[in-house]
Amino acid sequence: MSDEKSLNFLEEIVDSDLKAGKYKQIITRFPPEPNGYLHMGHAKSICLNFGLALKYGGYTNLRFDDTNPVTEDTEYVESIKNDVQWLGFQWKHELYASDYFAQLYGFGIKLIEKGLAYVDDSTSEEIAAQKGTPTQPGTDSPYRNRSKEENLKLFQEMKEGKYPDGAKVLRARIDMGHINMHMRDPILYRIKHAHHHRTGDTWCIYPMYDFAHGQSDAIEQITHSICTLEFIPHRELYDWFIAKLELYPSHQYEFARLNMTYTVMSKRKLLQLVNEKYVAGWDDPRMPTLSGVRRRGYTPESIREFCDKIGVAKRENLIDVGLLEFCVREHLNKISLRRMVVFDPLKVIITNYPEGKGEMLAGENNPEDPNATTRDVPFSREIYIEQEDFMEVAPKKFFRLAPGQMVRLKNAYIIRCESVVKDSAGKIQALHCTYIPESRSGSDTSGINVKGTLHWVSVQHAVPVETRLYDRLFKVEDLGDAEGDFKSYLNPDSLQVVQAYAEPALLEATTAERYQFLRKGYFCLDPDSTHTKLVFNRTVTLRDMWAKEAKKD
Numbered sequence: 438m439s440d441e442k443s444l445n446f447l448e449e450i451v452d453s454d455l456k457a458g459k460y461k462q463i464i465t466r467f468p469p470e471p472n473g474y475l476h477m478g479h480a481k482s483i484c485l486n487f488g489l490a491l492k493y494g495g496y497t498n499l500r501f502d503d504t505n506p507v508t509e510d511t512e513y514v515e516s517i518k519n520d521v522q523w524l525g526f527q528w529k530h531e532l533y534a535s536d537y538f539a540q541l542y543g544f545g546i547k548l549i550e551k552g553l554a555y556v557d558d559s560t561s562e563e564i565a566a567q568k569g570t571p572t573q574p575g576t577d578s579p580y581r582n583r584s585k586e587e588n589l590k591l592f593q594e595m596k597e598g599k600y601p602d603g604a605k606v607l608r609a610r611i612d613m614g615h616i617n618m619h620m621r622d623p624i625l626y627r628i629k630h631a632h633h634h635r636t637g638d639t640w641c642i643y644p645m646y647d648f649a650h651g652q653s654d655a656i657e658q659i660t661h662s663i664c665t666l667e668f669i670p671h672r673e674l675y676d677w678f679i680a681k682l683e684l685y686p687s688h689q690y691e692f693a694r695l696n697m698t699y700t701v702m703s704k705r706k707l708l709q710l711v712n713e714k715y716v717a718g719w720d721d722p723r724m725p726t727l728s729g730v731r732r733r734g735y736t737p738e739s740i741r742e743f744c745d746k747i748g749v750a751k752r753e754n755l756i757d758v759g760l761l762e763f764c765v766r767e768h769l770n771k772i773s774l775r776r777m778v779v780f781d782p783l784k785v786i787i788t789n790y791p792e793g794k795g796e797m798l799a800g801e802n803n804p805e806d807p808n809a810t811t812r813d814v815p816f817s818r819e820i821y822i823e824q825e826d827f828m829e830v831a832p833k834k835f836f837r838l839a840p841g842q843m844v845r846l847k848n849a850y851i852i853r854c855e856s857v858v859k860d861s862a863g864k865i866q867a868l869h870c871t872y873i874p875e876s877r878s879g880s881d882t883s884g885i886n887v888k889g890t891l892h893w894v895s896v897q898h899a900v901p902v903e904t905r906l907y908d909r910l911f912k913v914e915d916l917g918d919a920e921g922d923f924k925s926y927l928n929p930d931s932l933q934v935v936q937a938y939a940e941p942a943l944l945e946a947t948t949a950e951r952y953q954f955l956r957k958g959y960f961c962l963d964p965d966s967t968h969t970k971l972v973f974n975r976t977v978t979l980r981d982m983w984a985k986e987a988k989k990d
Contacts, residue, residue: 445749447485447690451493451661460660463495467521467528468650470502471513471634473704474719474726475520477740477761478695484744485692486663487526498657499528503535504649506633514634516719520727524737530657534649535635537656541644542596544652544682545607545625549588553681554625555581556591557608564606567613568621574614575621581610595628598641602628607642611677619674623647651675655684662687665694666753693750698758699909699928700725701916706923715927716910722974723910723931733907734951734961734976739768755915762977766959769976773953774802777814777847777892778939778973780904780957782821784867784896787852790818795897799879800848800942812942816849819896821938826891827868829857836889838868844889847955851876851885892955899938902971905963906933943971951976 444452454460465486469475475483490497499521503509521528534541548554557564557580569575583591595605607626615621625648630641651674654662662675672689679686696702702725710716710724719726722733730740743764747756777800795817803809822838831839838844843853850872858867876883912928913919919926946952946962954960958979963972 446751447489447661447663447692447749448492450690451489454660455493462660463490463493464498464658464660465490465495465663466498466500466654466657466659468500468502468534468653469517470505470508471510471517472505472508473513473708474516474728476702476704476707476727477697477700477725477730478702479520480524480727480740481695481744481747482663482665483521483524483526484741485749487521487528489661489663495660496529497526498530498532498659500532500653500657501534502646502650502653503533503633503635504643504646506629506631506643509634511634516728520731523727523731525741532653532657533635534644534653535633537649537653538636538640538644540656541649541652542642544648544678545592545644546589547682548609548625549585549592549607551681552585553610554588554607555583555610556588556595557581557606558604559606561603564608564624568618569613571618577613578608578622581622592626595626595642596640598630600628602630604628609648609674609678617670617673619647619670620677623674647671647674648678651678651687651689652682652684654687654689655679655682658685659687662689664689664691666691666751667694691751693753695747696753696755696917697725697761698755698914699911700758701911701923709924713924715924722905722907725910732963733974734769734959735765736768736772736951739765742768755917758909759981762981765977766979769951769953769959771805772803773951773959775800775804776940776943776952776954777894778902778904778937778943778954778957778960779821779823779892779894779899780935780937781824782894782938783824783827783865785820785822785852785870785893786858786867787818787820787872788855788869789871792818794818795895798848798877800940814848814940814942815895815898817895817897820846820893821896821899822891822893827854827865829865836887837891838870838889843885843887844891845876845878845887847890847892848878849893850874850878851881851883851887892957894938894940898941900941900944900971902937902939902943902973904935904937904960904973904975906935906975907931908933939971943973946971946973953979 467486487497557578559578567576606624608622608624611620613621624645626642629643669691675689720728720732743761797813798816799811800814826837828839838854840854843851845851852870852872854868854870856869860866873883908931910931911926913926948962952960959976960973963974966972
């Protein structure tokens, strides 16, 4: 099979352009607006733009589309840079649309001089009415035929701050009867007396996205400007500006944005969740933001693999979040250190193990890694196991602990349950068990085979930890089909906090490592942790619990 068949449609375009000698080098850009934190939808765009350039020996610019000073902030700029680098990519040039404000202003003057732009005093409501409808042509503005001299004078005065916000705009002079509504004399500049995060108070007029974007691409000589499908109607205007201004012929291509089950990919909605305190912040581990999934313990490798698996499409579709979780599990299984943590403790007293005695057992750090080392796991007379791992009256195929039944303790010994200790109300307080000294893991000479293996923690050495069990943020699969307020579909069980007991090796946990808590899931150390309080976030369960629930239904 040839490589050609495996190319996505954008790779086919780039491949064809290079073979035809259209470009010497591929140049792409990732152009976020710094008005919020990046989310998983942006991850797809990042992987696509940087991935194309890397594959074909080109480069990518990181350009901040900072043309709206009211909503933008340097906090977002820094978070975006961190996210792109965390994903594993490095841009060649860090640029800003605000770098081009003087040039863009000059482009506005050039369009006026060509008779292709005019200053309009109409209100926003009047301009909207002039636009017409998709089935009815628009009507000309009464200011459409102002002279070039008057337009140049008024545009200069707009720049000098002589008019209040909303008093005037600069519009392109195209065709008010055009079938494409975006071509009906779009606004190029509006007045905004607002402090800009980079240019301060130098400017009080700011270009609209449609005017700034294509020209910024052209200035940087971007060969392939990749946008999501909603920008298809904008492409004609993108090309019109470049042609009329006689700029480098950058060209726009569109692909389907990432829509994922059980979440939202709207900065506006995510901001609502943050501002209204439904989540703890932009980096809440339930959020689909890159800072959120990073804090939850997702790895950049797994996100890149996910983006590769979903591919690049021309048609909108809904991706199952289960695929992302699968990619995360696959990677975490390879890299995670194994540790034992008991969430719902039941005390086991090993009656024939000498009081005061203790020993260190060897536990594998990662059985998936042939070079992995072992860790010391302390063992003593009293241990904790999970409550769910014992049944006083057990069914036939219950291979965990029950009266008279034997199990292996992971990395340790085989034990047998001899009796149950209860309080006066009949509640189980502890189990009395015996162990088989010859059954130690790694040197077992007992000849006994048992079907169940349990994780455990020595009571004497147990380290209290807080575990935060995160789940899907919403309880419905497709928020696009949901009616009413999207917040009414929030999953009330998306976070459960459980106090647990961990083996002491977790005292050395770092935020750089990933951990598999045996039989419980994958976890990472949360930045909230202190020397006296360890906090772990559940990244993902060992299996897809939602799929299991769906089968029950």
